[in-house]
Amino acid sequence: MSPLLKSVRSGRSIALTKKLASSGEGTVWTTNLPGFLAKLYHTPTEDRIQKLRIMVDHPPQNPMRHHHHITFAWPQDLIQDETGQCLGFLMPEIVDGVKLSIVYNPKLRGRKAPRFNWYYLHTAALNFALALKSLHEESYVVGDIKPQNLLVNNRALISVIDTDSFQVIDPNTQAIYRCLVGSEGFTPAELLGKDLATLDQTEVHDRFRLGVMIYLLLFGDQPFKGKWVGRGESPQPTDLIRDGFWPYASNSMVQPGPNTIPLSIIHPQLQVCFQRCFTEGHRNPHARPSAQNWSDALKLAIADLRMCHLENNHFYSRTYGRCYWCDRLSSVSFDIFSPIPAAHRVAPRKTVSPKRFTRTATAPRGMQTGLSVMTATSTLQGFKRSATMLNPSGVSHKTTGRWSSNPVVWGMGFIAVGLMGLTLLLLPDLNIESIQKGGELFEAAIDQWFQPSNVKDKTAVILNSVEETKPASVMHGGHWEAITALDISLDDRLLVSGSKDMTVKVWNFPSGQLQQTFAEQYEPIISVAVSDDKETLTTSILSGKVFIWNIATASLMRSFTPTAIWEGPEDSIRASAIDRQGELIASSGWGGSILLQHLQSGKMIKIPSHSLATGQALAVLPKGQAIVSSNSNGKFQIWDANTGSLVKTFPNSVKDSLEPISTMTLNRAGTVLVSGSWYGSLVLWDLKTGKRIKTLPTQRNPISAIAISDLGDRLAVVTNKDTRIQLWDVKTGRAGGILKGHTASVSALKFSHSGNFLISGGEESAIKIWDLTRRRLIRSLVQ
Structure with a gap:
């Protein structure tokens, strides 16, 4: 016979109908109250009950409320027996979720949720970050974050269970009710080996756990895992966390393995967040991104996702430039995102790089309080099904591209269609190799036909040492790691x-x-x-x-x-710029704040962050009177260097399409600003008026470095992970040549003041010097 129970606040009678789970802590039951479960403790101590009272009185905001979704299985009321003793609590029942491991584990996902693609995983990560943000705003610390305590539904909405294990602070007495347990792989280095029952935790510790969970969702595995290159056997994951060894830390004893999904495939803002969390955060826990930082970065990343033109369940980052999942099939036979069994699927070509007519997943609106991926079809077994294909967030995947009105182009198009029809007729007599080669030729022809009409760089000059009989000289004594700065x-x-x-x-x-x-x-x-x-x-x-x-x-x-002013999560910097007189240095923190240091007087000014700017770029005007900064909405700000006050924001015209800025530079006179965006836009701005002077045509890859000559007549530009340097004539807007010679990506550029030489450096650690008048590489400075 079920004991006589009732809720404390409402006085409703509660009947236990079915036991759902049992553990050393207590039992969970269904009840006679629709939509509510009961959790009863084996030993309901006074501390536990007082903790529950605080939680009932101070629930967090539900970030998914506008989707009519329950984000937290939060205590709603206490349960007492006929003697008045509190035994446990009532909580809402989560009916439409499955364990998170089903969607992030590739094999489980392939069997149970084959349509839960990378877009959905990004969205689930965003919704978890928003849930954690809501908890931290109310001073709750989750503590025991693990996949078993998270549920996800077919709209990528997250539900957090086991909420009574959280660390809770009484807002009236400041008494702390601690989280007593942690999970392996989710405990930050500074807490390893310590008794959590005796420690007060902070949201900074949750930041590490959040980073691990987001990594699991996006990469399907733990971050502290890879190929061990140190001596002896590979350490346990806990030891790797303690030492800060993950595949993308400098001097790490763990390197990416043959099946490791590279960090470079995600949006650059997310790459920065992971570096802050696991690399910088190991040295200084406050450097880890907050839940707000992760949310903002994930929103940018979701807006940047594109659908593959070969497999509509593949999504890739536009800044990466091609479908990694198609590329991966050349070395790994298992497609972790294709709902079609491998035996019935023809592997796509090794490199898929759709430059035009890519189907675009536009950024969903209303992401400030959570993003729901609306589905017409279930992604998980057991959910309601229909015959319609998944369409994330109701987004219309449309073909984009500018068709020329030139009749020659139309004629070529009709010829191409005719050739395709002939190919289909002859298909039984063609082998696979011929089909693939023909496809590559056809794709190349399409690319040639639809080049933007203002790009006239069809005879770009290759400036390297082959034009001269004398080879470039090699000087030793150089760096052994990547070049980061030149002057x-x-x-x-x-x-x-x-x-x-x-x-x-x-x-x-x-x-x-x-x-x-x-x-x-x-x-x-x-x-x-x-x-x-x-x-x-x-x-x-x-x-x-x-x-x-x-x-x-x-x-x-x-x-x-500058520890006295540059503190908290921003005590490490993303970028800095120094004026020519060496009197002012401007630095941007990982969270977007700017620090101005007057080196002669020692005066420091901190400009607070007003928007996420983890990819923020900076430039100091001549004489150090002002600085220019960018933020993530694509606008620029000019700040007074003496007061830190905002002087101007631009552009303000609705005609200017804004994109997040990756890098920028000023001409020597400080009159022209050149900006490069994550989406490959290369724009010249009049600094006085804030108006656009010119946009140079590019291939829409993220721009990683820009240099401008003193006269402002020539630009050198490098795009993300490219080994080539593109030169531009500013006056004509035409490409002026390509420099080839680097063997790894280039990240630093500098013109000589005469304008006759260009210096470049990057990941290969060599510095290269180019003679622009003789069009050749003249020297390499190597280790």
């Missing part, structure tokens, strides 16, 4: 380079001889600047610390550690 003295006599190897080197530019190495900075170099008189060198490192060196004596003159 050159006003008289073109000294070249300065900074690297991830934590050193700065000064070179004799005409001869290529190494003159000085500054090796006392102990962190990756962010920026370098040599003064106009060649007497001082200013450098900044990842934590924000600034060094001023005497070049002649190679001695440190001063250093600044």
Whole structure:
């Protein structure tokens, strides 16, 4: 016979109808109250009951309420017996969810949720981040985050269960009711080996767990896993977390394995978040992205997703440029996102790079309080089904592209259709190799026919050493890690380079001889600047610390550690810019705040973040009177360097299509700003009026580095992960040549002040010097 129970607040009688689960802590039952479950403790201690009272009185906001979805299985009322003793609580029943492991585990997903694609996984990650944000706003700490405590439905909406295990703070007495347990793989390094029952946790610890969960959703595996390259047997995951070893940390003993999905396939903002969480966060937990940071980055990433033109269940990041899942089939036979069994599917070509007519998944609206992926078909077994194919968030996947009205083009199109029809007639007599080759030729023809009409760079000059019989010279003594910063003295006599190897080197530019190495900075170099008189060198490192060196004596003159003002989650920097006089340095934090440091007076000004800007770019105007910054909505701000006040925001015209800015630079006079976006836009702006001067045609790949000559007549541009450097004539808007010679992606560019030379560096650690007048590579500075 069921005991006589009733709810404390409402006084309703409660009958237990069926036991659903049992554990060492208690039991969970269905009840006579529709939509409610009961959890009864084996030992209902006073602390447990008081914790429940606080939770009942102070529920968090439900970020999915506008979708009529229950995000938290939150205590709604206490349950007591006939003697008045509290035994447990009532909570809402989650009826339309399955365990998260079913959708992030590729094999389980393939069997039970084959249509739950990368778009859905991004959306589920966003909704979990929003749920955690809501909890943190009410000072709750989840503590025991693990997949077993998360449910997801066929709209990618998340539900959090086991909420009574959270850490709770009494808002009146500030008493803390701790989370007593943690889960392996989700406990941050600073808590490993400690008794959680005796520790007060913070949302900073939840940030690590959130990063691990998002990584699981996007990559299908734990982040602290890979190929062990150290001595002995591979350590356990807990030991890897303790040491901060994950595949994308510098000097990590764990490297990506043959089946590791690369970090580069996700949106750059997400890459930054993962680096902050697992690399910077290992050294400084406050550097980990907050739930708000993750939410904002995931919104950008979702808006950037595109549907593959070969497999409509494949989505890829536009900034990556092609369908990784199709590429992966060349080395792994299992397609983790195709709902079609492998035995019945023809593997696509190795590289799928749709440059035109790609079907676009536009960013859904209303994502401020959660994103629902509306489905006409169930993605999970057991859900209601229909015959309609999944269509995330009601988004219409449409073909985009500009068709020419030129009759020649139309004629070529009709010819192509005729050829395709003939091919179909002859198909039984063609082998697979011929079909694939024909497809490649046809795709190339399509690309040629529909090139933008203003691109006239069909005879681009390749500037490399093959045009001269004399080979480029090689000078040793260089860096052994990626080049991060370059500068050159006003008289073109000294070249300065900074690297991830934590050193700065000064070179004799005409001869290529190494003159000085500054090796006392102990962190990756962010920026370098040599003064106009060649007497001082200013450098900044990842934590924000600034060094001023005497070049002649190679001695440190001063250093600044801005810990008093640059604190919390932003005490490491994303980018910095230094004025030519070495008097002002502007740095952007990972969360978007800007720090201005006046190096002569020691004055520091912090400009708070007003929008997510983890990819923020900065530039200092001549004489250091003002700086220019970008934010994630694609606009620019000019700030007064002396007061930190906002002077101007641009562009303001509705005609200007705004895209998140990845990099920017100023001409020497400070009158023209050149910006490059994550989507490949290359735009020149009049800094005085804030109006667009010119847009240069590109291939729509993310721009990673820009340099402009002192006269402002020539640009050098590199796109994401490209080994080639594109030159542009600013006046004509025409491409001026391509520099080939790097073997890895280029990330740093600098023109000599004469305009006759270009210096470049990147991931391969070599610095290359190009003679633009003779059109050849003349020198490589290597280790």
